[in-house]
Amino acid sequence: MASLLQPGEITVVLGAVWGDEGKGKLSDILCGEADICARCQGGNNAGHTIVVGDVKYDFHMLPSGLINPNCAALVGAGVVVHLPSFFEEKEKLEAKGLNTDGRLFVSDRAHLVFDFHQRIDGLKEIELGRGSIGTTGKGIGPTYSSKASRSGLRIHHLYNFEDFSERFRTMVNNKFKRYGNFDYDVEAELQRYKELAERLRPYVIDSVAYLYNARKQNKKILVEGANALMLDLDFGTYPYVTSSNTTVGGVCTGLGVPPASIKNSIGVVKAYTTRVGGGPFPTEQLNAIGEHFQTVGHEYGVTTGRKRRCGWLDLVVVNYSNMINGYTTLNITKLDILDSLPVIKVATGYLLNGKRLEAFPADLSVLENIEVEYVELPGWQSDITKCREWKDLPENAKKYIEFIEKETGVPVDWIGVGAARDEMVRKPLN
Ligand SMILES: *[C@@H]1O[C@H](CO)[C@@H](O)[C@H](O)[C@H]1NC(C)=O
Ligand SMILES: *[C@@H]1O[C@H](CO)[C@@H](O)[C@H](O)[C@H]1NC(C)=O
Ligand SMILES: CC(=O)N[C@H]1CO[C@H](CO)[C@@H](O)[C@@H]1O
Numbered sequence: 113m114a115s116l117l118q119p120g121e122i123t124v125v126l127g128a129v130w131g132d133e134g135k136g137k138l139s140d141i142l143c144g145e146a147d148i149c150a151r152c153q154g155g156n157n158a159g160h161t162i163v164v165g166d167v168k169y170d171f172h173m174l175p176s177g178l179i180n181p182n183c184a185a186l187v188g189a190g191v192v193v194h195l196p197s198f199f200e201e202k203e204k205l206e207a208k209g210l211n212t213d214g215r216l217f218v219s220d221r222a223h224l225v226f227d228f229h230q231r232i233d234g235l236k237e238i239e240l241g242r243g244s245i246g247t248t249g250k251g252i253g254p255t256y257s258s259k260a261s262r263s264g265l266r267i268h269h270l271y272n273f274e275d276f277s278e279r280f281r282t283m284v285n286n287k288f289k290r291y292g293n294f295d296y297d298v299e300a301e302l303q304r305y306k307e308l309a310e311r312l313r314p315y316v317i318d319s320v321a322y323l324y325n326a327r328k329q330n331k332k333i334l335v336e337g338a339n340a341l342m343l344d345l346d347f348g349t350y351p352y353v354t355s356s357n358t359t360v361g362g363v364c365t366g367l368g369v370p371p372a373s374i375k376n377s378i379g380v381v382k383a384y385t386t387r388v389g390g391g392p393f394p395t396e397q398l399n400a401i402g403e404h405f406q407t408v409g410h411e412y413g414v415t416t417g418r419k420r421r422c423g424w425l426d427l428v429v430v431n432y433s434n435m436i437n438g439y440t441t442l443n444i445t446k447l448d449i450l451d452s453l454p455v456i457k458v459a460t461g462y463l464l465n466g467k468r469l470e471a472f473p474a475d476l477s478v479l480e481n482i483e484v485e486y487v488e489l490p491g492w493q494s495d496i497t498k499c500r501e502w503k504d505l506p507e508n509a510k511k512y513i514e515f516i517e518k519e520t521g522v523p524v525d526w527i528g529v530g531a532a533r534d535e536m537v538r539k540p541l542n
Contacts, residue, residue, distance in 0.1 A: 117145045119330035121375035124363050125443075127340025128379035128433045130387035132413070132420060134160070134445035134528060135336065135380040147331035149177020150186040150323070152366030153356035154338035155225055155252040156197045159413060163532050167208055174201050175336050178212055185212070188319055189221035190356065190366020192255040193267065194230075195308045218312065219319035220268040226280075228287055228296055229254040235291050256355040258283065267316055270309035277302050320368045327373060335363050335374075341433040342387070349476055352391025360437045379439035379522070381430055383447040383512075386411050386420040392479045395423035395459045409449040424486065426459040427519045432472035434522055441541075442520065444513060445528035448535075453491040456512060460519060461485035489515060497530040502539050513539065 117123050125142065127133045156173035163169075164179060171178075173193065175185040187193060202212055229251030236254070258264035263283055269276045284298050326333060337358060342348045344358040357365055360377050364370065384405050387393050396402065405411060405422035412419055433439075450456055462469040462482040473479065492506035499505050505513075505527075517524050527537040 116376055116378075117142060117332040117334060118375055119332055120327045122327075122333045122335055122363070122369060122373050123376040123378065124335045124337060124360055124374055125378045125380060126337035126360065126437055126439075127358070128381045128437070128439070128442070129340055129385055129426070129429055130342045130393075131158075131340040132160070132386055132388070132411070133340060133380040133382045135443075142334050144180050144183075145332060146177055146180075146183050146334040148184045148186060148323075148326055148333045149175040150188050150319075150333065150335050150367060151175050151191050151338060152188045152335055153190040153358060153362045154354065155192040155250060155255070156194055156201070157250045157252050157354065158338035169205060169208060169210070170201075171205075172201055173198060174205070174216070177334060177336070178205060178210055178216065181211065184215040184217065186317075186319055186322070187216075187218040187222060188367045189219040190362065191219070192223045192225050192252055192259070192356075193218060194225035194251065195305070195312060197225075197250075199308075199311065216315055217317045217319065217322065218267060218315045220266070220316050221319070222267050223255055223259045223264045224267060224270075225251045225255045226265075227251070227301065228284055228294075229258070231294055231296065232287060232291060235294070253355040267312070270305065270312070271316075273306060273309065276305070280305075323367060323369055327369075335367065337362070341437060342429060344436075347436055349391045350474075352389060352476075376440040377437055378441055378443055378525075379430075379433060379437060380443045380445060381425075381516075382445050383425060383450055384409070385423045385426050385429070388413050388418050388420050392476050393421055393423060394428075394462065394479055394482065394484050395426045395457075396421055397423045401453075404453070405449060408452075409446055424457045424459055425516070426484075427516070428459055428462055428469075428472055430516075430520055434520055435471065439522050441525040442516070442522050443526040443528070444516065444524055447509065447512070447527050448495075448497050448529045450491065450512070451495055451497075452493060454493060456489045456491050457486040458489065458515065458519075459484050460487050487515070497535060499529050499537055500534075502537055505537060 125135050127135055159172045161168050161170050162176055162179055177183040178185045232254040233249045233251045265279055339354045339358045341358055343354040345353055345355055385395055402422040411422055463485055464482050489512055490508050492508040494506055496505060496509055513524050523541055524539050529535050529537055
């Protein structure tokens with residue numbers, strides 16, 4: 113079957129729903145073919161685990177393409193970087209045997225997350241009280257706020273340290289004015305960043321020129337979206353969203369590449385739905401079904417350890433996601449978690465006073481009054497984790513996948529049937 117990654121072109125893997133779709137594993141396999149794997153937005157709030165053999169690698173900020181020794185990894189300009197975490201993650205991966213020498217790069221335009229941003233993250237959540245967003249507390253939101261209000265500090269600032277120090281002191285003083293004098297040793301922090309700056313120096317590049325030249329040189333580029341469409345700042349369930357652009361558009365703005373360079377956009381959709389944090393979730397199941405997904409699907413956050421909220425697959429959401437990202441194909445993950453269920457439900461519409469909504473609404477209060485319309489499909493009640501080809505799958509599992517294709521109008525290419533790297537089935541394209 114023809115490779116998806118084409119020379120000089122960009123393929124994007126995007127979480128299509130509320131995150132934790134398992135796109136790490138997918139981009140990991142694609143990275144075997146990629147020359148470069150890049151992150152374009154978010155920070156170390158996008159945890160995922162990749163299992164290779166007996167080894168479990170946890171990724172939070174670094175591109176999972178690092179798994180493959182021939183793939184370069186780029187942390188792009190749209191990402192926000194907490195340097196202590198950057199080094200910690202790198203060292204943990206190296207302790208497990210991954211050598212990142214000479215193939216890990218960071219954009220000089222990426223913004224820095226400081227510990228005080230993380231403090232503020234917590235203080236803001238307290239101010240919001242009951243309406244809190246349920247952020248990961250990693251300071252990502254406050255950093256993007258600093259960026260948008262033009263007081264942020266970028267990686268290149270580190271290399272004019274006097275100027276950096278002055279800006280840093282001003283920034284912290286402004287935060288003290290806003291949030292009171294929280295305990296924070298500004299001079300000690302500056303000393304720490306002086307050292308971090310030197311350690312970081314070998315990794316810093318002009319990522320715009322780097323990617324432009326890579327495309328000219330016919331390199332195959334894979335972009336790994338972080339978070340997911342329904343957490344996008346503009347199109348997600350605002351304000352219960354992350355603070356960056358998680359759409360295909362975020363690839364252009366976060367990396368500085370033209371739209372036409374993006375060849376494929378692959379939407380990763382879990383066979384059921386999960387979300388962490390607050391906010392609406394129309395197909396959530398606060399019952400035995402939800403618990404089944406949590407337990408059997410091991411639905412706990414990699415970054416936070418939080419239990420994920422769980423429910424049925426929602427095609428209203430998937431369709432909405434596809435309207436924005438225009439998926440070339442879908443990858444369906446964790447189908448095996450449905451193995452034992454006698455009946456599987458799929459949401460196919462939201463009804464408001466008996467009328468079908470055209471798409472996922474902007475106004476979240478509308479969702480309080482909708483009725484979710486479900487289609488019930490028969491389960492397969494057998495173990496599919498050993499299946500490696502489409503023809504091996506039980507009839508009802510095939511029907512479930514075909515139903516998703518028919519309802520969304522997007523072909524399904526890959527189907528995840530287990531946690532390990534090779535536990536996948538490829539559906540022959542029609
Ligand atoms: C996201 O989009 C906003 C505009 O809505 C822009 O200001 C910001 O830089 C973008 N961020 C990224 C990471 O692409
Ligand atoms: C999703 O979109 C497809 C194609 O436009 C349409 O046929 C289908 O009815 C939609 N389904 C839902 C659940 O919105
Ligand atoms: C085309 C498509 O969507 N399929 C991709 C899904 O994920 C696997 C694993 O990364 C890729 O190899 C497929 O090409």
